[in-house]
Amino acid sequence: MRYRLIKTDSLKKMRLESDKYDIESEMLIDAAANNMKIKSVPIRTIYGEEVSKINPIRDTVRFFTLVMKRVFSKR
Numbered sequence: 522m523r524y525r526l527i528k529t530d531s532l533k534k535m536r537l538e539s540d541k542y543d544i545e546s547e548m549l550i551d552a553a554a555n556n557m558k559i560k561s562v563p564i565r566t567i568y569g570e571e572v573s574k575i576n577p578i579r580d581t582v583r584f585f586t587l588v589m590k591r592v593f594s595k596r
Contacts, residue, residue: 524561524564525545525548525549525559525560525561525562526562527548527552531552531557532548534555535548535551536551537551539583539587541580541583542575542580542583543580543583543584543587546584546587546588547587550587550588550591554591
């Protein structure tokens with residue numbers, strides 16, 4: 522697993538609309554579109570008895586919807 526470090530001033534420049542798991546993708550797309558540096562920091566992951574709330578189908582659709590919004594909003 523990896524964490525991403527985001528400078529406060531960079532985060533303030535972002536206009537984010539997502540509120541679920543797709544927020545990370547939206548931040549990366551926005552950062553890349555605005556030529557911001559993107560770095561990942563590796564971390565050790567420790568899992569307990571938690572159950573993931575990620576739904577592969579629903580969250581994949583959300584991701585592609587986000588990408589399509591970005592693509593067509595540029596025109």
